[in-house]
Amino acid sequence: MSAILSLRGISKNFGAVAALTDVSLDVAAGQVVAVVGDNGAGKSTLVKVLSGVHSPSAGTITFAGAEVTIGSPAEAHTLGIATVFQDLALCENLDVVENLFLGRELRRGRLDEVAMETRSWELLRELSAKIPTVRIPVASLSGGQRQTVAIARSLLGDPKVIILDEPTAALGVEQTAEVLNLIERLRDRGLGVIMISHNMEDVRAVADRIAVLRLGRDNGVFDAAEVSNETLIAAITGATDNVVTRRASRRESKADV
Amino acid sequence: MSDTTVLPERALDMRDERLRPTAVLDRIRSGDLGVLPIVVGLAVIWSVFQALNPVFLSSANLVNLLMESVSVGVIALGIVGVLLVGQIDLSVGSVSGLSAAITAITYVNAGWSLWLSMAAAIGSGAVIGWIYAQMVNRLGVPSFVATLAGLLGFLGLQLWLLGSKGAVNLPFDSDLVHFAQLAFVPAWLSYVLVAVAAVWIFITGYSLARARRAAGLSARSTKVLVVRSLAVLIGLGFAVWYLNEARGVGWMVVSFVALVLVMNYVLTRTGWGRSVFAIGGNVEAARRAGINVKRMYTSVFMLCSTLAALGGLLAAARLAAANQATGAGDVNLNAIAAAVIGGTSLFGGRGSAFSALLGIVVIQSISSGLTLLDLNSSFRFMVTGLVLALAVSLDSVARRSRAAHGRA
Numbered sequence: 146m147s148a149i150l151s152l153r154g155i156s157k158n159f160g161a162v163a164a165l166t167d168v169s170l171d172v173a174a175g176q177v178v179a180v181v182g183d184n185g186a187g188k189s190t191l192v193k194v195l196s197g198v199h200s201p202s203a204g205t206i207t208f209a210g211a212e213v214t215i216g217s218p219a220e221a222h223t224l225g226i227a228t229v230f231q232d233l234a235l236c237e238n239l240d241v242v243e244n245l246f247l248g249r250e251l252r253r254g255r256l257d258e259v260a261m262e263t264r265s266w267e268l269l270r271e272l273s274a275k276i277p278t279v280r281i282p283v284a285s286l287s288g289g290q291r292q293t294v295a296i297a298r299s300l301l302g303d304p305k306v307i308i309l310d311e312p313t314a315a316l317g318v319e320q321t322a323e324v325l326n327l328i329e330r331l332r333d334r335g336l337g338v339i340m341i342s343h344n345m346e347d348v349r350a351v352a353d354r355i356a357v358l359r360l361g362r363d364n365g366v367f368d369a370a371e372v373s374n375e376t377l378i379a380a381i382t383g384a385t386d387n388v389v390t391r392r393a394s395r396r397e398s399k400a401d402v
Numbered sequence: 403m404s405d406t407t408v409l410p411e412r413a414l415d416m417r418d419e420r421l422r423p424t425a426v427l428d429r430i431r432s433g434d435l436g437v438l439p440i441v442v443g444l445a446v447i448w449s450v451f452q453a454l455n456p457v458f459l460s461s462a463n464l465v466n467l468l469m470e471s472v473s474v475g476v477i478a479l480g481i482v483g484v485l486l487v488g489q490i491d492l493s494v495g496s497v498s499g500l501s502a503a504i505t506a507i508t509y510v511n512a513g514w515s516l517w518l519s520m521a522a523a524i525g526s527g528a529v530i531g532w533i534y535a536q537m538v539n540r541l542g543v544p545s546f547v548a549t550l551a552g553l554l555g556f557l558g559l560q561l562w563l564l565g566s567k568g569a570v571n572l573p574f575d576s577d578l579v580h581f582a583q584l585a586f587v588p589a590w591l592s593y594v595l596v597a598v599a600a601v602w603i604f605i606t607g608y609s610l611a612r613a614r615r616a617a618g619l620s621a622r623s624t625k626v627l628v629v630r631s632l633a634v635l636i637g638l639g640f641a642v643w644y645l646n647e648a649r650g651v652g653w654m655v656v657s658f659v660a661l662v663l664v665m666n667y668v669l670t671r672t673g674w675g676r677s678v679f680a681i682g683g684n685v686e687a688a689r690r691a692g693i694n695v696k697r698m699y700t701s702v703f704m705l706c707s708t709l710a711a712l713g714g715l716l717a718a719a720r721l722a723a724a725n726q727a728t729g730a731g732d733v734n735l736n737a738i739a740a741a742v743i744g745g746t747s748l749f750g751g752r753g754s755a756f757s758a759l760l761g762i763v764v765i766q767s768i769s770s771g772l773t774l775l776d777l778n779s780s781f782r783f784m785v786t787g788l789v790l791a792l793a794v795s796l797d798s799v800a801r802r803s804r805a806a807h808g809r810a
Contacts, residue, residue: 198690219692234690236683238751239676247680248691253673259610263617266414277418284804 148207149174149337150195150226150306155204157190164190165201165361172306172337177328179340179348179369182358183381188341189231191358192310195339196228197221209305222249227299231311233291241265241279241286245298268297272327289320296327306337313347325351345374359383413620439796440744440760443789447764451771458771461648467763467770468645469582472658473498473717474733475762478740479665480709482758483702485741486669487681488750489538489545491706493552494737497530498714499729500560505578505715506570506724507563516578520715527711530556531704538703539696545703553734561726569725572718582719585653592642592651600635604628654716658759665755678702682751713737732783739786740765743793749801764789 148171157165165187172178182188193199195206197215206213208224215221221228235244242258242265251257251264265279274293276286283291292312299307309328313321328351331338342348348355349369357364357380365380451458477494484491501523508519530552537548564570572579587595604627611621645651669675677698680688689695717733718724742748743764744757765786772782 234687238683250673
């Protein structure tokens with residue numbers, strides 16, 4: 146599969162701190178790539194580089210075959226890279242329709258509320274979203290509903306790549322399942338999905354490939370169907386002998402006895 | 403089973419079984435107050451003053467009250483804009499005074515044409531707003547401090563321009579003074595305007611309802627639209643008839659109302675207005691949605707200062723003079739208080755253009771009522787301060803209640 150989005154040698158420094166060093170990543174259309182790593186591994190920085198919030202200190206980004214620079218969130222939108230941040234970036238005082246179309250309202254001189262509302266319903270229905278009404282402020286929605294609104298919003302610009310930053314972090318069991326279904330629907334639509342996550346179970350449930358970051362560097366890309374949990378954890382923590390494996394082996398040896 | 407067969411006939415936005423009609427009382431209890439507090443407040447204020455002095459609600463006094471409201475009301479309209487994006491402009495009084503001084507100096511002393519000196523005054527307002535925006539955007543100065551500096555600086559510039567005499571009279575035969583003092587809408591035309599407003603409200607409401615029904619969404623019934631439009635016709639018609647018993651409705655008042663309507667349209671029906679509310683609600687979200695926040699700040703600060711300059715112009719016209727007191731004293735805080743009393747939140751993201759209109763009527767009513775009672779400005783300050791404290795407390799309590807009821 147040819148990659149729609151490729152990063153090569155991306156570095157990002159904040160003063161003396163190197164948040165990312167020489168990171169490479171490929172995403173193809175219709176593929177879910179999970180980016181995992183411990184706290185401080187550089188996952189969020191990578192998201193911000195891709196969404197145009199930070200520009201990289203070094204490295205190249207290739208999108209749909211051409212080398213691009215992503216100078217601002219608006220440029221990322223225009224290119225076709227949509228990002229759903231962990232904090233979702235919704236305006237609580239605005240209703241669902243207003244949030245969905247924020248920054249790209251239809252007919253900006255005289256807002257086409259009817260068309261926006263119908264389009265919102267279509268979109269939410271496609272995603273099988275459970276939202277009772279689109280004319281209430283986002284403040285009154287649950288965590289899962291907000292996540293759905295944020296993902297639906299990112300689809301409006303007809304993106305080719307969608308980046309989800311910890312999409313299941315704050316959700317309950319059922320809502321997590323709904324969001325994972327949603328991610329599969331995105332893949333079926335032919336979108337490239339980059340999913341940042343802490344949760345191994347969720348990652349293995351939907352991802353095709355898993356890229357591991359450690360201390361701002363690449364630490365291996367694995368095929369999600371083949372890789373074992375031990376290998377992943379070793380890549381994340383940087384050693385085969387660590388707190389997690391020691392704990393696991395202790396339990397195994399107990400079970401043997 | 404019966405539910406599923408009914409579903410397709412329901413409007414697209416009414417199909418979820420969790421939806422239930424919310425009673426008006428529920429909405430109010432959850433902190434979604436709308437214009438209710440201000441209407442109640444106005445009724446109380448008017449009843450008290452009418453009881454104390456029967457002249458208060460006379461046609462002649464109300465005509466005057468409205469004419470006096472306009473200049474500060476226009477300034478308050480700009481304040482609504484900056485409050486909505488979560489900023490503040492403390493210098494509107496000084497800017498209005500400076501604008502009055504510029505008009506008087508160029509028109510009377512330098513002999514410019516009226517239009518040119520008005521353009522110079524209003525243009526200077528726009529430039530001042532641009533400067534504030536640059537300080538906020540580029541240097542990261544809080545708007546509170548940037549405009550506080552402007553409050554002092556432009557007051558000084560106004561005093562310097564007016565020179566040692568400290569006042570410049572505007573000729574009574576100029577169009578500007580005529581507009582602010584003597585230009586009233588002929589009675590027949592005022593009724594025509596009321597009818598046009600009522601018909602307009604019905605037509606826009608009806609065409610919106612038709613478009614929504616065509617798209618399969620729920621819509622207001624024609625009956626509701628007719629009732630609403632009739633209520634406007636009768637309410638406005640009565641007000642205009644009562645004012646026509648005295649001098650009638652000033653063109654200046656009509657212009658102010660028109661300005662409020664334009665501002666309301668821009669805030670609620672355009673992409674620019676949507677961005678204003680978004681920035682006030684969550685700056686970071688607005689930025690990530692691709693809204694150019696800095697450019698929005700620039701436009702909002704420029705709009706505010708421009709309206710402040712226009713307000714100063716009207717104040718000078720009303721007085722037929724620009725002097726050291728134009729825009730000084732309580733103008734600044736009255737404009738901000740009007741916006742807040744009218745229901746625009748100090749916390750950003752909530753409010754409407756109509757709050758400027760409603761708020762300034764409240765403030766001017768207090769001022770007029772106390773003047774009729776022969777009480778001097780000391781009482782006016784105290785009562786206005788009290789009302790402002792009440793309004794801001796209500797805003798804060800309502801905000802807490804909205805947070806608790808999930809209504810942001």
